Amino acid sequence: MRMSGRRIRAVVRKELREYRRHGSVVVATAIFPLIFLIQPLILVFMVPSAGAATLEQWHVLLYMLAIPVLTPAVLAAYAVAGERQQGSLEPVLTTPITTEEFLLGKALSALVPSVGVAYAVYAVFLGCVALFAQPAAAAAVLRPPDIAAQVLLTPLLATFSIWVGIAISTRSSDVRVAQQLCLLADLPVVLVTSLIAFDVIHLTPALGVILIVLPLIADVTGWRIVAPMFDRERLVTGAR
Amino acid sequence: MGDGDTWPLAADRDDPPALSVRRLSKRFGDRVAFEDVSFDVGRGEVFGFLGPNGAGKTTTVRALGTLIAPTSGSATVAGWPLEPENGMEIRRRIAVMPESPGLYLRLSVLENLELFADLYELADPRDRIERSLRAMDLTGRARDACGILSKGLRQRVALARALLGEPEVLFLDEPTAGLDPVAAREVHELIVGLRQRGVTIFLTTHRLEEAERLCDRVAILNTTLRSIGRPDELRDRLFARTLTVRTAAPLDAPDRVFGGLQAIEGWREDGRAHYVLAASDPDGAAPGVTRALVAAGADVLSITESRRSLEDVYLELIDGDVEAGPR
Ligand SMILES: Nc1ncnc2c1ncn2[C@@H]1O[C@H](COP(=O)(O)OP(=O)(O)O)[C@@H](O)[C@H]1O
Numbered sequence: 346m347r348m349s350g351r352r353i354r355a356v357v358r359k360e361l362r363e364y365r366r367h368g369s370v371v372v373a374t375a376i377f378p379l380i381f382l383i384q385p386l387i388l389v390f391m392v393p394s395a396g397a398a399t400l401e402q403w404h405v406l407l408y409m410l411a412i413p414v415l416t417p418a419v420l421a422a423y424a425v426a427g428e429r430q431q432g433s434l435e436p437v438l439t440t441p442i443t444t445e446e447f448l449l450g451k452a453l454s455a456l457v458p459s460v461g462v463a464y465a466v467y468a469v470f471l472g473c474v475a476l477f478a479q480p481a482a483a484a485a486v487l488r489p490p491d492i493a494a495q496v497l498l499t500p501l502l503a504t505f506s507i508w509v510g511i512a513i514s515t516r517s518s519d520v521r522v523a524q525q526l527c528l529l530a531d532l533p534v535v536l537v538t539s540l541i542a543f544d545v546i547h548l549t550p551a552l553g554v555i556l557i558v559l560p561l562i563a564d565v566t567g568w569r570i571v572a573p574m575f576d577r578e579r580l581v582t583g584a585r
Numbered sequence: 586m587g588d589g590d591t592w593p594l595a596a597d598r599d600d601p602p603a604l605s606v607r608r609l610s611k612r613f614g615d616r617v618a619f620e621d622v623s624f625d626v627g628r629g630e631v632f633g634f635l636g637p638n639g640a641g642k643t644t645t646v647r648a649l650g651t652l653i654a655p656t657s658g659s660a661t662v663a664g665w666p667l668e669p670e671n672g673m674e675i676r677r678r679i680a681v682m683p684e685s686p687g688l689y690l691r692l693s694v695l696e697n698l699e700l701f702a703d704l705y706e707l708a709d710p711r712d713r714i715e716r717s718l719r720a721m722d723l724t725g726r727a728r729d730a731c732g733i734l735s736k737g738l739r740q741r742v743a744l745a746r747a748l749l750g751e752p753e754v755l756f757l758d759e760p761t762a763g764l765d766p767v768a769a770r771e772v773h774e775l776i777v778g779l780r781q782r783g784v785t786i787f788l789t790t791h792r793l794e795e796a797e798r799l800c801d802r803v804a805i806l807n808t809t810l811r812s813i814g815r816p817d818e819l820r821d822r823l824f825a826r827t828l829t830v831r832t833a834a835p836l837d838a839p840d841r842v843f844g845g846l847q848a849i850e851g852w853r854e855d856g857r858a859h860y861v862l863a864a865s866d867p868d869g870a871a872p873g874v875t876r877a878l879v880a881a882g883a884d885v886l887s888i889t890e891s892r893r894s895l896e897d898v899y900l901e902l903i904d905g906d907v908e909a910g911p912r
């Protein structure tokens with residue numbers, strides 16, 4: 346079936362307009378980037394030069410992957426449950442929009458700001474480290490393979506988190522409950538990236554490949570799982 | 586009724602009907618929302634779907650609007666059979682204004698309409714939006730956030746949104762529910778305007794006078810269809826005038842007494858020695874009835890004229906929902 350780019354763009358534009366005027370969404374999208382920027386900064390700048398060896402063992406950058414995991418969860422949780430709570434889902438579903446167009450629009454509008462914010466935060470962090478950290482610490486953090494993994498994993502993990510969030514959102518009628526469930530569901534991912542970041546789980550090349558392939562598979566299949574979960578009849582009549 | 590009857594009734598038209606519904610039913614588990622509903626709506630017709638709360642109006646609109654699948658029966662909407670694979674084609678040709686407007690309250694009126702203009706892939710969105718705003722008298726409010734608008738204004742925005750795509754069939758689900766009389770009147774006037782432009786409208790309401798005022802034909806629903814017809818037909822039927830006769834003892838041959846009277850259109854026995862006679866002119870009929878009764882040797886206790894109000898008959902028609910199955 347032909348997908349309408351215009352309808353998808355319309356959903357994205359509407360969604361971004363709504364986010365901007367939604368205080369709690371703005372706060373939520375700002376809070377995770379802040380937390381996960383400040384902690385690594387403290388780590389890098391507080392570690393005495395003798396500790397550069399520790400930094401070398403760690404992958405501080407990977408710790409920041411929590412940003413693209415947690416931020417879109419908040420947005421995606423809002424995606425369907427928020428519409429239902431507002432009563433705005435029913436009129437939208439009476440237009441020619443397909444489920445796929447609607448969900449893609451929702452996913453993109455959670456992906457774009459989350460990845461954007463994550464990249465911006467990395468840039469700030471890398472800039473601070475390059476300019477102000479002690480050379481040994483800076484060298485330990487600014488490793489090209491880590492940066493490449495970071496750049497690649499950010500959209501992959503964000504997409505995964507978005508499908509989980511939308512899946513949960515289609516099953517909840519309350520936005521807050523949906524958001525809490527989403528954060529809970531994403532916690533294991535954050536745990537794994539953090540454990541790798543602090544070398545509790547040792548990062549080998551094999552693990553690196555798994556780390557990229559797994560979210561990729563989840564992203565592609567997540568789509569196929571979420572679209573059928575979007576049951577128009579239940580979403581429209583179940584809200585009563 | 587006003588002078589709004591400017592186009593022929595559906596039945597007089599050769600076009601295929603805008604809506605054609607046959608024995609449609611919807612159950613939620615063992616709960617019947619509506620059952621065995623059949624009707625046609627012609628192009629350009631304003632069709633009223635009148636019934637109390639819980640009658641199944643909203644569920645019918647949702648079924649015809651492809652949001653929920655009927656349990657049985659069939660329908661054609663804007664020329665397309667109501668089947669899952671036709672959902673998109675049907676939705677292209679209709680617009681639904683749900684019971685609650687469902688606007689994005691954080692967005693402005695214009696932004697709400699822009700979204701829907703894109704969802705319908707309108708060729709000239711600016712122009713369509715402007716026209717819809719003008720038709721609903723909202724041009725001055727385009728930049729206002731929907732959240733600050735009154736209920737009546739929100740309803741008008743929802744109407745403007747529904748008009749954007751120039752739908753072949755416009756579904757309005759209780760468009761004036763919860764509005765104050767002034768706002769309700771404004772919405773009525775807007776619907777009358779749409780009617781004059783020949784828009785096909787399927788309008789649900791639980792308010793009798795609204796159906797009477799706005800609709801070419803009205804169906805009365807309470808889980809099943811109870812009656813269907815033009816408001817004036819219904820009114821004639823509903824306003825049927827009667828004479829109530831009480832005699833001291835039951836008549837031996839009531840048929841011979843009442844049957845021969847020109848002015849009496851029908852009669853029935855309503856309890857012992859209690860007869861209800863249908864007469865379009867009760868005043869003119871009463872003397873003849875009295876004479877016939879006396880001639881038959883009956884002791885007349887009383888002859889009274891009773892007039893059932895539209896309200897009474899409506900209540901009677903929608904009564905008996907207990908028989909409609911498990912609810
Ligand atoms: N999702 C649902 N699950 C169970 N029963 C429902 C559902 N939706 C509607 N009903 C029932 O169907 C009947 C008709 O409801 P509705 O169509 O909303 O009536 P109306 O719009 O005329 O007030 C009611 O008895 C209602 O309780």
Ligand SMILES: [Mg+2]
Pocket residue numbers: 639642643644684759
């Ligand atoms: Mg209703």
